Amino acid sequence: MALIELDDVRRSFTVRTRAGRFRRARREVHAVDGLSFTVGAGECVGYIGPNGAGKSTTVKMLTGILVPSSGRLRVAGVDPARDRTALARRIGVVFGQRTTLWWDLPLRDSYELARRIHRIPDARYRANLDRCVDLLDLGALLDTPVRQLSLGQRMRGDLAAALLHDPEVLYLDEPTIGLDVVSKAKVRAFLKEAHRNHGTTVLLTTHDLVDIEQLCDRVMVIDHGRLVHDGDLDGLHAAGDSERTLVVDLAEARPPILVPGARTVRVDGPRQWLAFPARESAAPIVAAVAARYPLADLSVREPAIEDVIARMYAGAVIG
Numbered sequence: 656m657a658l659i660e661l662d663d664v665r666r667s668f669t670v671r672t673r674a675g676r677f678r679r680a681r682r683e684v685h686a687v688d689g690l691s692f693t694v695g696a697g698e699c700v701g702y703i704g705p706n707g708a709g710k711s712t713t714v715k716m717l718t719g720i721l722v723p724s725s726g727r728l729r730v731a732g733v734d735p736a737r738d739r740t741a742l743a744r745r746i747g748v749v750f751g752q753r754t755t756l757w758w759d760l761p762l763r764d765s766y767e768l769a770r771r772i773h774r775i776p777d778a779r780y781r782a783n784l785d786r787c788v789d790l791l792d793l794g795a796l797l798d799t800p801v802r803q804l805s806l807g808q809r810m811r812g813d814l815a816a817a818l819l820h821d822p823e824v825l826y827l828d829e830p831t832i833g834l835d836v837v838s839k840a841k842v843r844a845f846l847k848e849a850h851r852n853h854g855t856t857v858l859l860t861t862h863d864l865v866d867i868e869q870l871c872d873r874v875m876v877i878d879h880g881r882l883v884h885d886g887d888l889d890g891l892h893a894a895g896d897s898e899r900t901l902v903v904d905l906a907e908a909r910p911p912i913l914v915p916g917a918r919t920v921r922v923d924g925p926r927q928w929l930a931f932p933a934r935e936s937a938a939p940i941v942a943a944v945a946a947r948y949p950l951a952d953l954s955v956r957e958p959a960i961e962d963v964i965a966r967m968y969a970g971a972v973i974g
């Protein structure tokens with residue numbers, strides 16, 4: 656069953672630009688320009704693209720905040736713009752850069768408000784709150800006003816608020832942006848649990864390919880308001896011929912490392928950067944480096960989404 660359906664959806668904005676000293680010209684911006692896709696119940700789909708590609712405009716239409724200029728759009732069978740209030744009980748939204756929590760109130764009070772707004776039955780509310788507090792490690796923070804929370808704590812608080820009413824669909828807009836490694840891991844583990852054990856359908860916007868790699872089976876790429884890729888992450892890497900980077904810290908400075916399957920692209924003292932195809936495993940390269948060189952540390956870096964998309968265009972393998 657499709658929970659999200661878009662058929663030739665468009666949304667334009669008229670912007671005024673200065674054209675000479677006294678004249679102003681009107682220009683149409685096609686933020687979303689003929690999007691068609693469906694997301695099935697229980698899918699976790701990455702929705703990525705460069706800045707200004709039309710991601711936020713899509714999510715705003717899916718939540719009913721913006722009305723499409725044309726086309727057909729349904730979420731759980733509902734037209735979001737027409738029935739925004741009914742839909743609000745069935746969806747959850749998390750924005751990495753904005754909070755839906757009450758700034759001056761303790762976390763606990765924001766959750767209590769969510770309980771009333773969504774009319775969550777007592778037993779279900781208590782069970783869901785206990786689960787979120789446990790998985791997101793919120794126990795010690797419940798009585799802290801939101802404005803005193805760190806970014807990572809606040810994000811965990813926001814995630815709980817978005818899931819207390821058991822939404823069928825969850826929109827996540829940059830849920831790991833600005834978080835440290837530990838907070839990112841907590842957020843990802845929680846989302847995995849929500850998706851696997853509760854069948855929540857997730858649409859995830861992010862600039863971090865690790866989010867996609869760990870959470871999504873499918874990734875859609877949007878650019879200039881159009882869908883330019885819909886498939887798995889390996890397919891995206893293959894289309895873009897993209898590369899990951901193995902960052903190697905040797906025990907001492909050495910000439911460029913030579914191992915099969917990777918090429919050394921940079922050397923800075925004992926640190927060396929080795930590029931290898933993103934769709935290949937890092938394991939044999941790590942093993943070869945470890946067998947031949949004295950190692951102090953290793954890490955693998957994902958390519959930037961912008962680079963993957965740029966390479967897709969360079970290879971003109973869009974589909």
Ligand SMILES: Nc1ncnc2c1ncn2[C@@H]1O[C@H](COP(=O)(O)OP(=O)(O)OP(=O)(O)O)[C@@H](O)[C@H]1O
Nearest residue numbers: 668670684686704705706707708709710711712713
């Ligand atoms: N209210 C608006 N008025 C005028 N133009 C807008 C408005 N909202 C979005 N746009 C334009 O529509 C295009 C798509 O914007 P959108 O915010 O959807 O992109 P995005 O993919 O979410 O980008 P980012 O990754 O930077 O958040 C941009 O060119 C943007 O300037």
